[in-house]
Amino acid sequence: MPNLSTSIATHYHERTKYHPQTIAAKNQGLDWSKQPVPFKEYKIGQSYDLTPYLSETSPTAPQAQEWQRLSRLLGCSYGLTAKIPTMGNPVYLRAAPSAGGLYPAEVYLISKGTALLPPGLYNYQAQTHSLVHFWDDEVWSKLQQACWFHSALENTELAIITTAIFYRSAWRYEDRAYRRIFLDTGHLLGNIELACSINHYRPHLIGGFQDHLLNKLLYLEPEKEGVITVIPLTDLLKQTQDKLVTYQPNALPSPIQRDYPLIDDGELLPYFHQATAIQTAESPQPFTNSSDTQSLEDKYNFPFCLKVSTKTFPIDWGKEFYDLEKTILRRRSTRAYTGANLTLDELKSLLHFTYQSQDYLSQGFDPIPDYFDLSLIETFIAVSGVQGIDTGCYYYAPKAQELRQIRFKNFRQELHYLCLGQELGRDAGAIIFHTADLQKAVEKYGDRVYRYLHLDAGHLGQRLNLAAIQLNLGVSGIGGFFDDQVNEVLGIPDAEAVLYLTTLGRPRYQ
Incomplete structure (x- = not known):
């Protein structure tokens, strides 16, 4: 029986989690005769x-x-x-x-x-x-x-x-x-x-x-x-x-x-x-809470944790966006990584282009691009191989532009497991996790927020994709993972529902 104190968004999220005990039953093979045409x-x-x-x-x-x-x-x-x-x-x-x-x-x-x-x-x-x-x-x-x-x-x-x-x-x-x-x-x-x-x-x-x-x-x-x-x-x-x-x-x-x-x-x-549809003929009243909608501080500020500044110079996208257009058209999802380290400067550049759009106005970018509500999205980074920074799990604070370490450990083997055995998880230099407090988000936007959260996470993921390709790095998004185990292994608070993973590493050409 459904838990009637639970919203349908939370029910859907719980129902569609991958679990180690049941994942095999979901991989019974595809009926290729019913494969849809993508046009x-x-x-x-x-x-x-x-x-x-x-x-x-x-x-x-x-x-x-x-x-x-x-x-x-x-x-x-x-x-x-x-x-x-x-x-x-x-x-x-x-x-x-x-x-x-x-x-x-x-x-x-x-x-x-x-x-x-x-x-x-x-x-x-x-x-x-x-x-x-x-x-x-x-x-x-x-x-x-x-x-x-x-x-x-x-x-x-x-x-x-x-x-x-x-x-x-x-x-x-x-x-x-x-x-x-x-x-x-x-x-x-x-x-x-x-x-x-x-x-x-x-x-x-x-x-x-x-x-x-x-x-x-x-x-x-x-x-x-x-x-x-x-x-x-x-x-x-x-x-x-x-x-x-x-x-x-x-x-x-x-x-x-x-x-x-x-x-x-x-x-x-x-x-x-x-x-999640809006059926009323009258426009719903938007959520208003001045103390919540535009917080002046990042959500997590752990006492005594290691903090690493991510401030850096903008990526140069060329005259009249020449490099950007070429990057969009040559972007590919990486199939394998070498396991070699990234550099801290590369990680800083990836985060800077994704989150600090105000610094790209001089190149002609929109300094305030539209998202639905980035205040609901949190970013955690599992660092396995980034030269210049310790391995472990970090919270990225976009307003302060710094990484805050929350767990000390090399997670390579655990990440391999969390990513359903995909070698991308094991061999990546870093994996970026986008999460959200689903209960809080539902209170703000109703069940439709599930759309907004994943649209915003995908939007951020695409900026990471393009920045990585421009820097000649490998990148691949992962939407299939053991949901609950991510929080447990990385030390991410239980309230944070994991939305999306973006793996980053040195590409291995096959």
Whole structure:
């Protein structure tokens, strides 16, 4: 029987934990005859080919310049970056990483009506790098209504919508796939944020909306797929749009559901997604607590612990983001590490780019990129091999920019075990753990917070990915681990639910 004092978010998290005693039962093999196709096809609509605008040469015609910006934005966000031949269908890799290469996210574009794109709905076809205009009608007012007339939609003409097709991930990861879907979408959000900087857009992240209205607007099948985020794009090259957006919260709460039935395995994911939806026609009131929302100090400040400053110089991303664009397109998840040490300076640079965005304004980055609520996310680092710092587990304090040691130990063998026997865990020089106090988070945003937490963790993970590739390091995210044992082994407080792991090391080329 479900514990009716427990929210459905907490129930879902507990139900989808991996345990050493039961993990074998979850690995009974995959039915390859039911493997989902990672591309959505639209058989009707006008197609706009974006491939001619991928050239590095800047066109002179203003309309061609706009096409190039849009083409490169979508390509750097979710475009194909490699084709791997196999015995069956080829495997395509994309700019954003995805657990198991399953790519559950879809990218849509809604146009208010521009010189390039007539009003209506567009789907980004990554396989052909094109836009399909599958609904030719004015829909912007419906988008505004579904987002309670968010101010970011007032002066903009384009909005990216990310959706998820649940079965693409659930085919392999079953109910736990919900976690991975939002981590994967978080990776995509990280790319969108940075690709917008490259192409002179400012993305505004919206996670609080009327789910059923947006699903209906995009003609989605809500039992199979759903809208995850709305991202209005301010065009910074148009004076009519380059205005300050009146602040509105991008994360809104949903109800906390504590009265739920017994849910069978395989049904938990769709039930939980519906439970996190916002159905009311009136905008929910955002959480307000001045003493909590903008804490001036980092959460954990352990007495007498070793403290190591992480202050450093920004990573140089090249003139006009040249190195950033190249890094996004050549990013790959590392398959094996050598076990050799990283340096403390490398670890500092990784953390600096991920958390200290204010120091990148001079290079043209957004100094305050949108997240849902980073005050809920904590960062712990298991150091196994970083030259210049002792092995052990550290808490990263982003405001103070320092590492605070909480446990003295070399964890290599334990990390190998915690990561389900993956050698990446054993051979990494460092593993970054993103966690959250789930009970506190639910109190603030209701069950919908589970979406926000994993989206933010994935977003941070993507910045780590790109910084590591730029520094010629190996990097790979891990969404499968023994949840409870992570806290126990590393000394992380029990209240912290583990969301995501990012491994970092010296790549071993095979």
